[in-house]
Amino acid sequence: MTNQPAFHRTATLGATIAGAIVALVISLSALLPAMAGDLIQERQYLRVKIGGKDVRLEALFVKRADARGRLPIAFFNHGRPAVRAMAVDQSLFDDPGINLIADIARRGWLVVAINRRGYGLSDGPVQSDSPCAADTFMSWMNADADDIEPPSEPSRDAPTPIRQG
Amino acid sequence: MGVRLVLLLVAFACGAASSAWSDELTEMQATFPVTVGGNTFRLEGLIIRKTDAQGRLPIALLTNGGAATATGGVNATAAAYAHYARDLARRGWLAVVTMRRGFGQSEGPKPAPITCQAASLDAWAGAAADDLQATIDTIAKRPDADASKVIVIGSEIAGVAAVALSARNPPGLVSVVSVSGGLQSESNCPINDLLVEGYKSFGAKSRVPNLWIYSSSDRLFGPDLAERLHTAFLDAGGDVKFVMFFHDGNVGTAVFGQATEVWYVQMDGFLRAHNLPTWRTTDVWSVIDRLKITDRMERQNFAGSMIQHYFAAPGEKAIAISPTVQAAWTRPQDKLGDGPPLPLNYQTGSRSLDDARNGALAACQKAAQDCAIVMENFHWVGDTR
Known part of the structure; x- marks a missing residue:
């Protein structure tokens, strides 16, 4: 997939600044330095409620290594892959949008990127189908909005680390 | 985007085991x-x-x-x-x-x-x-x-x-x-x-x-x-x-x-x-390259169909194409409209590789005489150009 410009172009993360959220209660512990040395990042699961149901979303947190205290949040929301069946292969970590994340983090933000339902290790499946049918389009957009809304709100539950096989 | 690939999907039949199920x-x-x-x-x-x-x-x-x-x-x-x-x-x-x-x-x-x-x-x-x-x-x-x-x-x-x-x-x-x-x-x-x-x-x-x-x-x-x-x-x-x-x-x-x-x-x-074995998405693009599909939209349509209906599909499977039909087949660049069916037929869910090959070939031969098997399960067996 990495040699597919078409896929990468459409899968590139688009920056959506959700606005500064003053009350940041997500604790960033055991941060793993994996980007450039001036940044630290952490992959975690966010547990959210959507329509009253528990949903676990994969998330990536990035901030400056020298950041102290509470940071305003910049929320990144990914696009759709050109190949829908590749949604499960979407990686927050390998996405070329990671460079945009780093740019925003260096400007003093806590950057939070999530995989919506059906993408990467987030719960699934993808909540939307045929994008060309007008009657499904709004439910499609609303399902996406459902995924974005809870993670962009202050969380009550501490995120849990992602274990890799 | 709609998937326009013409498929031949045969019901997955699970029957008695055969000692010569597949040579691989x-x-x-x-x-x-x-x-x-x-x-x-x-x-x-x-x-x-x-x-x-x-x-x-x-x-x-x-x-x-x-x-x-x-x-x-x-x-x-x-x-x-x-x-x-x-x-x-x-x-x-x-x-x-x-x-x-x-x-x-x-x-x-x-x-x-x-x-x-x-x-x-x-x-x-x-x-x-x-x-x-x-x-x-x-x-x-x-x-x-x-x-x-x-x-x-x-x-x-x-x-x-x-x-x-x-x-x-x-x-x-x-x-x-x-x-x-x-x-x-x-x-x-x-x-x-x-x-x-x-x-x-x-x-x-x-x-x-x-x-x-x-x-x-x-x-x-x-x-x-x-x-x-x-x-x-x-x-x-x-x-x-x-x-x-x-x-x-x-x-x-x-x-x-x-x-x-x-x-x-x-x-x-x-x-x-989790970095555990299975087929890779790069395998899908590799097949599309070998099929010489160059149009961007067509590549994406193919990739989606190939993943859902071929790579992930159970059973023995095979793909057949006709070089003549493939050469004659064209698609407007980057357009989604109706077009002629793609010169590709596959069968999945077969009980033997022979069944998969025969099914894919039979479907292909409805439109052409020079059909050949290019893929068996996860292996490309066609032209190496």
């Missing part, structure tokens, strides 16, 4: 000793691997499920799971089927019916996990087994068994896949509260990444129960990716057998995300 796999009957309370029982098993695989292979363990109760599925045999094991073997695993005590040719007493008491459920889950663990311990001694990478897959009651094993965190267990995981009591008493409690205790101990697949139209283990199991497991600290089919694959309790390619798409993605 080796199938071995096996027995696994399990010692419980000082008594040793021999479990019926089956081991399938790629014949030409080198070194130690990670272990994918399947166990008899497809039943809602501890005593159900009396006619189960290891052979009935052979086609799933073959699918895993083709993905690079040492695929193992084990029949728990009392089923198939396995020795030992049948499990006692589960009553609506916690001790009864715990006893069943413990015994089922013992059988799985004993099988893994036996397989680990093989020179072709890599016991540091083990996954366990089960449906319905076998899904519960897999989750129960994950609560023991045995060394090397890197993932479990539970499809329509759940159980009922033979006495028809309300067992769901107990099951939720059981999953809470599994979640408190399990540190193994789980993948759970359910169907929202499931009448036995429907969304209400599945959500409760999910919440209990997460609350207690378990690690689970939860997938509730509501469109593709929404076939009720029968997801494991009747929506196999849909849950395989999920399993394959999960395996890749």
